[in-house]
Amino acid sequence: MFCRYKMPLLEVIGFTCTGHNFSVAYAFMAHENEESYAWVLRNLQHLFNGKVPNAIMTDRELGLIAAVKEVYPDVQHLLCWVHVLRSCEEAALDYTGDPDKVAQYKSECRGLFMSRTNETYQSRKKGMYARWGMYPKLMSHLEGTWLMDYHTNIVCAFTDHVLHFGTRSTNRAESAHSMLKTALNCAQGDFITVVDAIHRTVTHQIHEVKGHLEMARYKSPHPGPLAWLFSRVIDVVSVPCFNLLQGLYKKVAANQYDVLCNDKWFTTSLGIPCAHDIADCLLTQTPIMPGQIHPFWKQLCWDGQPGEDPEDFIPLNASQVISYNYTFLDPYDLAHIH
Ligand SMILES: [Zn+2]
Numbered sequence: 077m078f079c080r081y082k083m084p085l086l087e088v089i090g091f092t093c094t095g096h097n098f099s100v101a102y103a104f105m106a107h108e109n110e111e112s113y114a115w116v117l118r119n120l121q122h123l124f125n126g127k128v129p130n131a132i133m134t135d136r137e138l139g140l141i142a143a144v145k146e147v148y149p150d151v152q153h154l155l156c157w158v159h160v161l162r163s164c165e166e167a168a169l170d171y172t173g174d175p176d177k178v179a180q181y182k183s184e185c186r187g188l189f190m191s192r193t194n195e196t197y198q199s200r201k202k203g204m205y206a207r208w209g210m211y212p213k214l215m216s217h218l219e220g221t222w223l224m225d226y227h228t229n230i231v232c233a234f235t236d237h238v239l240h241f242g243t244r245s246t247n248r249a250e251s252a253h254s255m256l257k258t259a260l261n262c263a264q265g266d267f268i269t270v271v272d273a274i275h276r277t278v279t280h281q282i283h284e285v286k287g288h289l290e291m292a293r294y295k296s297p298h299p300g301p302l303a304w305l306f307s308r309v310i311d312v313v314s315v316p317c318f319n320l321l322q323g324l325y326k327k328v329a330a331n332q333y334d335v336l337c338n339d340k341w342f343t344t345s346l347g348i349p350c351a352h353d354i355a356d357c358l359l360t361q362t363p364i365m366p367g368q369i370h371p372f373w374k375q376l377c378w379d380g381q382p383g384e385d386p387e388d389f390i391p392l393n394a395s396q397v398i399s400y401n402y403t404f405l406d407p408y409d410l411a412h413i414h
Pocket of ligand 1: 313336337338339340350351352
């Protein structure tokens with residue numbers, strides 16, 4: 077049916093604390109425009125009884141971005157760094173024609189996006205304008221396509237006040253996308269057959285996610301040095317969270333942190349203590365406590381026995397970061413499905 081009408085399919089995903097994707101929704105859309113995207117988002121909101129996600133990440137799909145603003149006005153919208161950087165890279169190649177300069181430019185863009193304060197952002201931006209001023213078209217691409225309208229959706233100084241658990245790109249959505257694409261390539265048939273392929277993909281995904289969560293519950297990571305520091309959280313948090321904490325501890329042990337606490341973004345965007353909290357633990361010889369970690373990282377059950385603290389339990393749902401992968405299936409991709 078949609079072969080003739082060429083309906084795009086939107087996939088919405090979330091992810092677990094073990095770093096695995098789960099599908100939140102699939103939607104066939106009439107068009108790739110704001111109205112259709114808004115229709116999907118309103119249905120999504122309805123599906124989750126009005127519960128809103130912490131953050132929504134998309135590519136630079138203007139219709140989708142406008143719809144997110146309309147339906148979720150209070151949710152932080154994030155733009156995928158991989159897409160932004162790719163666009164900057166292409167522009168640099170077009171306007172400089174020099175691969176060495178392209179690499180340099182891309183790394184400066186990344187540095188700009190990683191600015192932790194507005195002041196750093198402004199000064200790095202000024203520096204870039206000075207260094208790349210001989211390529212005015214390149215600078216107007218950076219400003220006009222990205223910074224002017226979207227710096228608050230890209231730069232850490234503006235995005236890291238919301239919990240996004242370290243999400244900087246929609247790559248995870250793309251891997252989910254390729255999985256369904258494989259299933260659809262084998263699907264020779266009508267709408268029902270395609271829905272069936274989606275169903276099989278989701279079923280497979282649930283098995284996988286459950287398996288990973290189970291593994292996380294029964295297999296502790298190696299505590300490394302200072303086992304006492306992690307003793308209260310090692311069996312409570314997922315491995316990616318444990319690795320974040322270990323990374324912070326190493327920073328503190330190597331004295332690689334400022335005297336002033338300017339790294340609260342660990343707490344606001346990742347839901348874990350900052351370097352200074354870890355330093356406090358070391359100083360007072362107190363282990364890191366589960367209460368210092370956001371419930372997301374402790375969600376090691378699919379359907380819900382509470383963890384150490386019953387208050388901590390939150391069911392797996394769209395309340396985490398959601399990536400909308402609008403590129404999922406475009407009309408061209410659907411054209412060969414009969
Ligand atoms: Zn701090």
